Amino acid sequence: MNAPRPALRPLDDALAALLAQAQPLAGSETVATFDADGRVLAEDLVSALQVPPQDNSSMDGYAVRRGEIADEGVPLPVSQRIPAGAAPQPLQPGTIARIFTGAPVPEGADAIVMQEDTQALEDGRVRILRVPDAGQWIRRSGEDITRGSTVLARGERLGPAAQGLAASIGRERLQVARRPRVALFSTGDELVMPGQVAPEAMKPGAIYNSNRFFLRSLLLRLGCEVRDLGIVPDQREATLQALREASRDNDVILTSGGVSVGEEDHIKPAVQQLGSLDLWQIAMKPGKPFAYGTIAVQSSRRDAQDVGTPSPTLPRQAGEGFCHFIGLPGNPVSSFVTFLLLVRPFLLKLQGATQVTPVAVQLPAHFDWPRPDKRREFLRARRNAQGRLELFANQSSGVLTSTVWADGLIDVPAGTTIAKGDPVRFLPLAELLA
Ligand code: AMP
Ligand code: MG
Numbered sequence: 001m002n003a004p005r006p007a008l009r010p011l012d013d014a015l016a017a018l019l020a021q022a023q024p025l026a027g028s029e030t031v032a033t034f035d036a037d038g039r040v041l042a043e044d045l046v047s048a049l050q051v052p053p054q055d056n057s058s059m060d061g062y063a064v065r066r067g068e069i070a071d072e073g074v075p076l077p078v079s080q081r082i083p084a085g086a087a088p089q090p091l092q093p094g095t096i097a098r099i100f101t102g103a104p105v106p107e108g109a110d111a112i113v114m115q116e117d118t119q120a121l122e123d124g125r126v127r128i129l130r131v132p133d134a135g136q137w138i139r140r141s142g143e144d145i146t147r148g149s150t151v152l153a154r155g156e157r158l159g160p161a162a163q164g165l166a167a168s169i170g171r172e173r174l175q176v177a178r179r180p181r182v183a184l185f186s187t188g189d190e191l192v193m194p195g196q197v198a199p200e201a202m203k204p205g206a207i208y209n210s211n212r213f214f215l216r217s218l219l220l221r222l223g224c225e226v227r228d229l230g231i232v233p234d235q236r237e238a239t240l241q242a243l244r245e246a247s248r249d250n251d252v253i254l255t256s257g258g259v260s261v262g263e264e265d266h267i268k269p270a271v272q273q274l275g276s277l278d279l280w281q282i283a284m285k286p287g288k289p290f291a292y293g294t295i296a297v298q299s300s301r302r303d304a305q306d307v308g309t310p311s312p313t314l315p316r317q318a319g320e321g322f323c324h325f326i327g328l329p330g331n332p333v334s335s336f337v338t339f340l341l342l343v344r345p346f347l348l349k350l351q352g353a354t355q356v357t358p359v360a361v362q363l364p365a366h367f368d369w370p371r372p373d374k375r376r377e378f379l380r381a382r383r384n385a386q387g388r389l390e391l392f393a394n395q396s397s398g399v400l401t402s403t404v405w406a407d408g409l410i411d412v413p414a415g416t417t418i419a420k421g422d423p424v425r426f427l428p429l430a431e432l433l434a
Helices: 011-021 160-168 211-221 236-247 267-274 332-350 401-405
Strands: 028-032 061-064 078-082 096-099 111-114 118-120 126-128 150-152 173-177 181-187 225-232 252-256 275-280 291-296 322-328 361-364 376-383 389-391 408-412 423-428
Touching (some): 211 252, 211 332, 225 236, 236 322, 332 401
Parallel strands (some): 181 225
Antiparallel strands (some): 275 291
């Protein structure tokens, strides 16, 4: 008789369990600020200076003493010229200074009059056509950053804006978390690599390996070092061999396919044989077949006593005798969605990132979803010009076209229907793919 089927794990519960296992990797490295895009900061960045360093002009115009401009139209002599980068003299009483955007405001000046509000006279003097407000067009020292403040905190994932900000306080290099080393392989005897066999020569039953392409790119975008082990046949021995090899010198093994319950699915027993399987099957659609476990490291680097079945309850560092294992479903959309919702937070947490899950927004549905499902669903959708969500017509887990068409996922709780106009929870792909 078959054993009773264990209940599927709710997604939030699975994610929490997964994150508890994702202890930040030991070790960080310094990289050039130029090359820090996508990396996670491993230090607090404290500014050693004010930004801007001095009060400076935000306009091309004239620096003035307001007290000397009681009325419009008074002509005043120009006593100095201050381009950006210059060090000005104090402003002589009874005069104004020609000044350009970004140039330091001379001592004594308390406002800038923009060029458009002035009139240059033949004799070199300049008429101020409008009485300035106090501090007008002056950017104050420290209005962006004050000396001693933390501009970016450890755990921040760096992007173009953060790179610019780090540069603005003079940082040429940054301390970042080291890249997780991820071994990737696809399982499936039906899989063929593009370039290996031409489309017209494909044998019946054969399909191209698409998962390998998006998984590799997703890993690279998350700052991982990818060790791609290619395609592994649907055989127990080959699966064990691939897992043993992948566990050497990697932090994570990521596989696709072979994680269901058929006789051709060898991942589950193989992981159980080499380590432990802690998580298996999630109550989500697409993506039910998902596995997390650990594999005892088979490496000459390790002492014999280090190698053993790790305890599934104690979160530890990868490399301490074990390697994380994550098995994704073979169906391309399931693989894609489970990566974004589970693997992405896991890999960010390994790098010490503070924000690991996406920020959802509420948007109105522009469709009806009349049939509730027992599992929580993630529908491929996109925003129309009115900001309403439209669904891709075919929500099958094999239809990869939906993932390109969509610009986000709609999170539909289990047992829920949706009517046109209902607000729904939308996860933009722009964030999930970043
Ligand atoms: P599996 O999880 O191995 O049972 O695979 C489920 C479905 O996904 C099957 O139709 C497979 O042919 C398909 N599949 C598995 N791996 C891949 C892959 N790497 N690329 C495209 N389709 C795949
Ligand atoms: Mg398979």
